Amino acid sequence: MGKLKPFVVVVDDDESVSRAIRRLLRSIGLAAETFASGDAFLEVLASMPSYHPDCVVLDVQMPGLNGLEVQRRLAGSGIPVIFITAHDDIGVREHALAAGAVAYLRKPFNDELFVKTVRAALEGDQPP
Template sequence: MGTAKPFVVVVDDDASVGRAIKRLLRSVGIVADTFASGDEFLDTLSSMPSYRPDCVILDVQMPGSNGLEVQRQLAGQAVPVIFITAHDDAGVRGEALAAGAVAYLRKPFNDALFIRTVCAALKIEAPR
Protein backbone atom coordinates (compact mmCIF):
# COMPACT_ATOMS: atom_id res chain seq x y z
CA MET A 1 0.00 0.00 0.00
CA GLY A 2 3.02 2.31 0.33
CA THR A 3 2.61 5.55 2.24
CA ALA A 4 -0.92 6.24 1.02
CA LYS A 5 -3.50 6.29 3.78
CA PRO A 6 -6.30 3.76 3.50
CA PHE A 7 -9.38 5.23 1.82
CA VAL A 8 -12.86 4.20 2.96
CA VAL A 9 -16.30 5.23 1.74
CA VAL A 10 -19.25 5.48 4.14
CA VAL A 11 -22.73 5.35 2.58
CA ASP A 12 -25.48 6.20 5.08
CA ASP A 13 -28.59 8.33 4.64
CA ASP A 14 -28.18 9.67 8.20
CA ALA A 15 -25.66 12.51 7.79
CA SER A 16 -24.79 12.52 11.51
CA VAL A 17 -23.82 8.83 11.33
CA GLY A 18 -21.64 9.50 8.28
CA ARG A 19 -19.89 12.42 10.02
CA ALA A 20 -19.32 10.43 13.22
CA ILE A 21 -17.83 7.46 11.34
CA LYS A 22 -15.65 9.77 9.24
CA ARG A 23 -14.28 11.40 12.44
CA LEU A 24 -13.72 8.02 14.07
CA LEU A 25 -11.81 6.71 11.05
CA ARG A 26 -9.76 9.91 10.76
CA SER A 27 -8.76 9.51 14.43
CA VAL A 28 -6.88 6.33 13.46
CA GLY A 29 -5.39 7.63 10.21
CA ILE A 30 -7.98 6.35 7.74
CA VAL A 31 -9.29 8.79 5.13
CA ALA A 32 -13.04 8.61 4.47
CA ASP A 33 -15.62 10.09 2.11
CA THR A 34 -19.31 10.04 2.95
CA PHE A 35 -22.33 9.68 0.70
CA ALA A 36 -25.97 10.20 1.69
CA SER A 37 -27.30 7.55 -0.69
CA GLY A 38 -26.28 4.45 -2.56
CA ASP A 39 -27.26 6.14 -5.82
CA GLU A 40 -24.96 9.11 -5.12
CA PHE A 41 -22.04 6.76 -4.43
CA LEU A 42 -22.73 4.61 -7.51
CA ASP A 43 -22.98 7.75 -9.68
CA THR A 44 -19.56 8.89 -8.42
CA LEU A 45 -18.07 5.44 -9.09
CA SER A 46 -19.38 5.36 -12.65
CA SER A 47 -18.43 8.96 -13.50
CA MET A 48 -14.90 8.78 -12.02
CA PRO A 49 -13.11 5.55 -13.03
CA SER A 50 -10.13 6.40 -10.80
CA TYR A 51 -12.37 6.70 -7.71
CA ARG A 52 -11.67 3.41 -5.95
CA PRO A 53 -12.09 3.07 -2.20
CA ASP A 54 -10.17 0.39 -0.28
CA CYS A 55 -13.34 -0.50 1.68
CA VAL A 56 -17.03 0.46 1.54
CA ILE A 57 -19.23 0.77 4.63
CA LEU A 58 -22.92 0.53 3.75
CA ASP A 59 -26.11 1.21 5.65
CA VAL A 60 -28.68 -1.45 4.80
CA GLN A 61 -31.82 0.68 4.61
CA MET A 62 -31.60 3.79 2.45
CA PRO A 63 -33.90 5.48 -0.04
CA GLY A 64 -33.13 4.59 -3.65
CA SER A 65 -30.48 1.88 -3.92
CA ASN A 66 -30.25 0.16 -0.55
CA GLY A 67 -27.05 -1.35 0.81
CA LEU A 68 -27.66 -4.79 -0.69
CA GLU A 69 -28.24 -3.27 -4.14
CA VAL A 70 -25.02 -1.25 -3.86
CA GLN A 71 -23.18 -4.40 -2.79
CA ARG A 72 -24.48 -6.18 -5.92
CA GLN A 73 -23.19 -3.30 -8.09
CA LEU A 74 -19.75 -3.64 -6.47
CA ALA A 75 -19.56 -7.41 -7.11
CA GLY A 76 -16.39 -8.36 -8.92
CA GLN A 77 -14.49 -5.24 -7.87
CA ALA A 78 -12.70 -6.94 -4.97
CA VAL A 79 -13.58 -4.16 -2.53
CA PRO A 80 -14.42 -5.29 1.00
CA VAL A 81 -17.93 -4.33 2.16
CA ILE A 82 -19.00 -3.80 5.77
CA PHE A 83 -22.68 -3.39 6.56
CA ILE A 84 -24.02 -1.24 9.38
CA THR A 85 -27.69 -1.20 10.33
CA ALA A 86 -30.09 -0.15 13.04
CA HIS A 87 -32.58 -2.83 11.94
CA ASP A 88 -30.91 -6.20 12.30
CA ASP A 89 -32.68 -8.80 10.20
CA ALA A 90 -31.29 -12.35 10.04
CA GLY A 91 -32.40 -12.78 6.41
CA VAL A 92 -30.74 -9.55 5.29
CA ARG A 93 -27.61 -10.36 7.32
CA GLY A 94 -27.42 -13.79 5.70
CA GLU A 95 -27.89 -12.35 2.22
CA ALA A 96 -25.19 -9.69 2.79
CA LEU A 97 -22.66 -12.17 4.16
CA ALA A 98 -23.45 -14.77 1.48
CA ALA A 99 -22.77 -12.10 -1.16
CA GLY A 100 -19.33 -11.49 0.32
CA ALA A 101 -19.68 -8.82 3.01
CA VAL A 102 -16.79 -9.05 5.47
CA ALA A 103 -18.92 -7.90 8.42
CA TYR A 104 -22.44 -6.94 9.47
CA LEU A 105 -22.63 -4.63 12.49
CA ARG A 106 -25.68 -3.41 14.35
CA LYS A 107 -25.92 0.29 15.27
CA PRO A 108 -24.99 1.58 17.71
CA PHE A 109 -21.73 -0.33 17.57
CA ASN A 110 -18.69 -0.30 19.80
CA ASP A 111 -16.08 2.09 18.33
CA ALA A 112 -13.14 -0.22 19.10
CA LEU A 113 -14.90 -3.19 17.46
CA PHE A 114 -15.75 -1.04 14.45
CA ILE A 115 -12.14 0.11 14.02
CA ARG A 116 -10.86 -3.47 14.37
CA THR A 117 -13.40 -4.61 11.76
CA VAL A 118 -12.41 -1.88 9.29
CA CYS A 119 -8.69 -2.54 9.83
CA ALA A 120 -9.23 -6.27 9.28
CA ALA A 121 -11.11 -5.53 6.03
CA LEU A 122 -8.23 -3.27 4.93
CA LYS A 123 -5.67 -5.88 6.03
CA ILE A 124 -3.87 -3.36 8.23
CA GLU A 125 -2.99 -3.52 11.90
CA ALA A 126 -5.56 -1.99 14.22
CA PRO A 127 -4.28 0.69 16.60
CA ARG A 128 -3.85 -0.34 20.23
Protein backbone atom coordinates (compact mmCIF):
# COMPACT_ATOMS: atom_id res chain seq x y z
CA MET A 1 0.00 0.00 0.00
CA GLY A 2 1.39 3.45 -0.95
CA LYS A 3 2.04 6.27 1.43
CA LEU A 4 -0.83 8.72 1.84
CA LYS A 5 -0.37 12.16 0.38
CA PRO A 6 0.68 14.81 2.88
CA PHE A 7 -2.41 16.68 4.02
CA VAL A 8 -2.40 20.47 4.37
CA VAL A 9 -5.22 22.56 5.82
CA VAL A 10 -5.67 26.19 4.73
CA VAL A 11 -7.63 28.50 7.07
CA ASP A 12 -8.42 31.84 5.44
CA ASP A 13 -11.63 33.86 5.36
CA ASP A 14 -10.90 35.02 1.79
CA GLU A 15 -12.39 32.26 -0.36
CA SER A 16 -10.40 33.23 -3.48
CA VAL A 17 -7.12 32.97 -1.54
CA SER A 18 -8.10 29.60 -0.05
CA ARG A 19 -9.14 28.26 -3.43
CA ALA A 20 -5.91 29.41 -5.10
CA ILE A 21 -3.73 27.88 -2.39
CA ARG A 22 -5.70 24.62 -2.45
CA ARG A 23 -5.22 24.43 -6.23
CA LEU A 24 -1.50 25.16 -5.89
CA LEU A 25 -1.04 22.49 -3.21
CA ARG A 26 -2.98 19.89 -5.19
CA SER A 27 -0.93 20.72 -8.30
CA ILE A 28 2.22 19.58 -6.47
CA GLY A 29 0.62 16.34 -5.27
CA LEU A 30 -0.55 17.31 -1.79
CA ALA A 31 -4.00 16.78 -0.35
CA ALA A 32 -5.55 20.07 0.77
CA GLU A 33 -8.71 21.19 2.52
CA THR A 34 -9.86 24.73 3.28
CA PHE A 35 -11.77 26.37 6.10
CA ALA A 36 -13.20 29.90 6.14
CA SER A 37 -12.63 30.34 9.88
CA GLY A 38 -10.45 29.16 12.71
CA ASP A 39 -13.59 28.18 14.60
CA ALA A 40 -14.72 25.81 11.82
CA PHE A 41 -11.27 24.20 11.57
CA LEU A 42 -10.93 23.68 15.33
CA GLU A 43 -14.45 22.26 15.51
CA VAL A 44 -13.59 19.57 12.93
CA LEU A 45 -10.25 18.92 14.62
CA ALA A 46 -11.96 18.42 18.01
CA SER A 47 -14.84 16.30 16.71
CA MET A 48 -12.78 13.89 14.59
CA PRO A 49 -9.85 12.31 16.47
CA SER A 50 -8.49 10.83 13.23
CA TYR A 51 -8.39 14.24 11.55
CA HIS A 52 -4.74 15.22 11.67
CA PRO A 53 -3.31 17.57 9.05
CA ASP A 54 0.43 17.41 8.38
CA CYS A 55 0.61 21.22 8.15
CA VAL A 56 -1.74 24.18 8.70
CA VAL A 57 -1.61 27.44 6.74
CA LEU A 58 -3.28 30.21 8.75
CA ASP A 59 -4.36 33.71 7.85
CA VAL A 60 -3.61 36.11 10.71
CA GLN A 61 -6.73 38.27 10.55
CA MET A 62 -10.07 36.47 10.38
CA PRO A 63 -13.50 36.97 11.94
CA GLY A 64 -13.93 34.98 15.14
CA LEU A 65 -10.68 33.37 16.20
CA ASN A 66 -7.66 34.98 14.59
CA GLY A 67 -4.72 32.94 13.37
CA LEU A 68 -2.66 33.55 16.50
CA GLU A 69 -5.45 32.14 18.68
CA VAL A 70 -5.77 29.07 16.43
CA GLN A 71 -1.99 28.61 16.66
CA ARG A 72 -2.19 28.85 20.47
CA ARG A 73 -4.88 26.14 20.53
CA LEU A 74 -2.75 23.90 18.30
CA ALA A 75 0.25 24.21 20.65
CA GLY A 76 1.61 20.82 21.55
CA SER A 77 -0.10 19.08 18.62
CA GLY A 78 3.10 18.84 16.60
CA ILE A 79 1.34 20.30 13.55
CA PRO A 80 3.59 22.81 11.77
CA VAL A 81 1.97 26.23 11.24
CA ILE A 82 2.66 28.64 8.39
CA PHE A 83 1.15 32.12 8.61
CA ILE A 84 0.02 34.14 5.61
CA THR A 85 -1.13 37.73 5.95
CA ALA A 86 -1.85 40.89 4.00
CA HIS A 87 -1.14 42.99 7.12
CA ASP A 88 2.50 42.49 8.05
CA ASP A 89 2.88 43.76 11.60
CA ILE A 90 6.34 43.16 13.11
CA GLY A 91 4.88 42.53 16.58
CA VAL A 92 2.46 39.92 15.24
CA ARG A 93 5.23 38.33 13.15
CA GLU A 94 7.53 38.09 16.19
CA HIS A 95 4.72 36.66 18.35
CA ALA A 96 3.81 34.03 15.73
CA LEU A 97 7.40 32.92 15.20
CA ALA A 98 8.17 32.92 18.94
CA ALA A 99 5.12 30.70 19.47
CA GLY A 100 6.55 28.17 17.01
CA ALA A 101 5.31 29.10 13.53
CA VAL A 102 7.66 27.72 10.91
CA ALA A 103 7.11 30.68 8.56
CA TYR A 104 5.31 33.99 8.19
CA LEU A 105 4.60 35.04 4.60
CA ARG A 106 3.17 38.30 3.36
CA LYS A 107 0.35 38.21 0.75
CA PRO A 108 0.64 38.22 -2.15
CA PHE A 109 3.45 35.69 -1.93
CA ASN A 110 5.52 34.02 -4.58
CA ASP A 111 4.11 30.55 -5.40
CA GLU A 112 7.58 29.01 -5.59
CA LEU A 113 8.54 30.34 -2.15
CA PHE A 114 5.22 29.15 -0.72
CA VAL A 115 5.69 25.62 -2.13
CA LYS A 116 9.27 25.45 -0.77
CA THR A 117 8.02 26.66 2.63
CA VAL A 118 5.25 24.04 2.78
CA ARG A 119 7.60 21.25 1.70
CA ALA A 120 10.16 22.31 4.34
CA ALA A 121 7.44 22.35 7.02
CA LEU A 122 6.26 18.88 5.99
CA GLU A 123 9.81 17.54 6.11
CA GLY A 124 10.58 19.22 9.43
CA ASP A 125 13.25 21.44 7.87
CA GLN A 126 13.85 25.17 8.19
CA PRO A 127 11.87 26.99 5.49
CA PRO A 128 13.78 29.04 2.87
